[in-house]
Each structure stands twice: as C-alpha cells, then as structure tokens.
Amino acid sequence: MSLVAFRDDSSGPSGGPLHPLIRKLETIIELTAEEKTAIGDLPFALRTYPADSDIVREHDRPTHCVVMLEGMACRYKLLPGGKRQIFSFHIPGDMPDAQSLHLDVMDHSLATLVPTQVATIHHDVIRHLLRTNPRIADAIWRETLIDAAIFREWMANVGRREAHARIAHLLCELYTKMRAVGLARDSRLELPITQEELADATGLSTVHVNRTLQQLRAEKLIGQAARKVIIQDWQGLQRAGQFDPTYLHMRRGSVSD
Amino acid sequence: MSLVAFRDDSSGPSGGPLHPLIRKLETIIELTAEEKTAIGDLPFALRTYPADSDIVREHDRPTHCVVMLEGMACRYKLLPGGKRQIFSFHIPGDMPDAQSLHLDVMDHSLATLVPTQVATIHHDVIRHLLRTNPRIADAIWRETLIDAAIFREWMANVGRREAHARIAHLLCELYTKMRAVGLARDSRLELPITQEELADATGLSTVHVNRTLQQLRAEKLIGQAARKVIIQDWQGLQRAGQFDPTYLHMRRGSVSD
DNA sequence: CGTTAACTTGATAGCATTCAACTAGCGTGG
C-alpha cells in the first residue's frame, strides 16, 4: 500500500532500485533526464538488515555510502555510562552517511529501527558522479546542510523546550518529512519507533515519554494507535511543539496543510 | 599579543586580510600556491561589528558569506517564550554561514560576542571559486560537515550529560579548537563568553552554570580568572566531560596533549 | 498459548530552575 508512494510518476516506466534517491533529490532540484540516468545507472549493492542492527559503526572508515531504500534507520551515539543520543531518523531516499565522502572516520553509528533495505555505493563511484554532475553535487551538499539544520533544531528542542513541546515538535517534523515523500497522508503516519527511541531522540526517559504521549492524547492532539500516530489536531500539535518548518528548507508547496 | 597567532608563517610576506581563512583551510588540506592566491585575491568587504550585534538574522536571505577575521561570534535561535539556544561559537578563519550558499533562507542568526571584524564575500564570487577549485570546494564542504558533527556532539551533550560534564565538555572543545588555530596555548584560553552565553549553549540556567563552574574550580580542573579560563588539569577535565575529540575531525598531530 | 518486548503506572528522589537579593568590576561623568 505505501509502496504506491514510491512509484515513479515522472520518469517513465522503470524506476530502478535507486529511484527513492532520485525522488528525494527531485524535491530539491529538477533533474534532467541525463542526470536521472546517471544516478539510475550507478553500480550498487543491495543489502538487507534486520531490525536493530548497525549498518555503520562509530570509528568505522566507510568505503561506501548508504542509500535508504526501504525501512527506517537512525543515527546515534553511545556515551560512556551507557546513555544513548539519537541524532536523526532516516527514511527511504536518504543518504545518511554522505559525510563519509569527506570525513574518513565515523563519529557516530547508523542503525536500523525495522528490517531495512539499503543500496551501498562505492565512494569512488559517487565522487565521479559528483565531479561530472555539479548540480547533483550541489543537491547532495544541500542535503547535508539540511541535516545540519535539523541537528540544530533538535539541539534547541532538547536544550530549551520542555518534554511536552519536545515530543510534539518531533512528531510534527516526522509527519512533515514523511508526508513530503509520500510515507504519510491524511494526518496518519506509520511510526516504527519505540518510546525508548523517542526518549533517546529527545533526551528524556522512557517513562516520561510515555506520560507525555498520554498527555498529548488527553489533549486530543494525537490519537491512540499502536506503532502509528494519528494526528487529530495538526494546528494544535504545531502550536504545542512550537513547530516552524523553515529549518527543513522544503520547497514551497511541499509543506503540508 | 594574541595577534602573533595570526601571523602567516608559511605563505610569504603579505598574508592579506583573508589569511585566517587560508590558515583554517590549511588545517584541512594542503593548499597550492595557486589556490592560496585564488583565495587571497577574492574581492571582499571588511565589516566591523560591536559586541552583541547580529551579523545575519533568522529569515534573512544572504547574498554574501561571512569570513571571521577577528573577534568571536555565535549562531543561535530564539524560541517563542524568549529562551535562546546557542548552536556554535566561531573564531577567526571560520565561515559561519557557508550554508547560505545552498540554503536561501536563514533558519538561525549569527551574532558577535565581542567587537568583531569580518570579511563579506559575494556568493557569486565564492561559487566561482568553488567551481574552478574543486579541492577548495571539497574543503569547505568538509568544514560544513564538521560543523554538523559538532552540532551532534552538542546535542548529545545537552540531551544526555549532566551539567558538570556538559560544561567540562564545552571547555574541552573550545580549548582544542582555539589551540588548533593558535588562540590558546599553555592551558590558557581567552574566553569572551559570559556565563549566560555558556548557559544558552549548554541548555542550563545561568545560576546553574555559575555553580557548576565553581564546582569545577573546587575540583581544581580549571582556575579562577576573569574572561579567561585556565585549565589546571587537562586530563581530568577531559574525563569529567567525557571528551573525545574524534568528532572534531582534526588532522593527526593537531590534537592537543 | 506461552514468552518476550513494549508499554503503563505509582512512589520517591534529585538535579536544575526560578526568584530575589546582593556583590564585584568597570566605564562614565560630575
């Protein structure tokens, strides 16, 4: 059902396995037919990971980049003492370790949340693509800058908002991002994220996340549902989370509601 | 006295106003003479700002990039409710709004902490430089990725460390970064940062920052000094802050002690 | 239908905030 979201409406019959990446880049720039072909023809390897497994680990020296095709992943770091901070969630089309093109050692890890399929592409291949297609290089650079903007917003979220707003803000962001790539619609999003992961993303304890979600439900901002979030009051949720999507740098028209 | 740190030891007699940028890039890659000339010859405008004034504001659409020449600045965002989160501190050589090359609207502000001199360079000029000097483009992309790595570390700092470690970690980072460009030495760094700014960078209250600093002093990790931090126990401070400089992605040899 | 992971609930403890007042340092001006 949700696969419909990935169908290629604009680039002809095939689509190809790397299509989610093309689709994602097209939310940034218009790609020419040649550019789409250049991406679609990239040699890659398909890899499938079970839930909760590391794709790339801190201290690794990757030789390949990862393109998300299906599933969901997160970047995180474990601190001495055992606490974990999650930095971002990633959905199909994302290239979560683009930084490894320029930074040789990983300073954090990338892990799956659910069974996930990715394409791995050798750095040399991508570097050649970027050298010969400056517009694609710019688009990917832009992507990494948006990543950074999201990190900043999360920093503000964790540092200066209280639990209620933090959770609301995160839900607003996830809904907005997933909606933009067709993974959510009608105020309904599949969220394969446990409360523990929500806690590690917001700097809270699981217990407090649980209570805060209950409060949001009591306020009729979101609805009850297993592994799924139903937004009952989008305006209210944005208000509660002080959500202003500017930092996502989406194109006009793709911002929801 | 600290101006000595800016003198150009490697590139001949002049240096030129943009020398801090060249120096900074040289901590990333070896620049050829031609590349240094290309940067040194960039047309720019000098601008001087008093302390506590905005250089770029949220929602601006910059047409120029800023290169820090002298002083200190920070990036921040004000949240509804009046709270402020500081995302980063910037020192001479930094290009704090490089993102404006690819993201048209500012999602945060850039402000001075002390009287500060910057060079502004038109986007078109920089874009031309990057197009004709791919290695410089890569170096600057790399810089923006390190920025992002620092954001992540700060997120973990704010989200998962308690006050004592947070402050210690921040001091370790500032010392390491400033030492790398010659703005600190002998465990001594000039820190024109108020406790309020420290608080907004760590997600704490000024009162708690004050008490935490006192504790660090009582533990003999740092020394008492106005507008200056003297590190009395570098090993201990790193331990207290769980500081591991990997995320700064500095070249081997430039990491201190 | 048993087993485990995820979620929920209640009670207690604690780190950090807030409020309010006070001190120190420093530049300005009488």
Next chain:
DNA sequence: CCACGCTAGTTGAATGCTATCAAGTTAACG
C-alpha cells in the same frame, strides 16, 4: 577622584520538572 550605574557574577531558598526504581499490564509473535 569618587559617585553613579550598568553588566556580570554570586548566593540562598523554594519549587518543579524529570529521572529512577519497581512492578504490573498489554501486545506482538511463533
């Protein structure tokens, strides 16, 4: 030259948000 005034830093008391601990409940899954 010292008073004034402002900013930055300091201190104490009270409150509160969130964590922790421990136990129970639900849901998912083979």
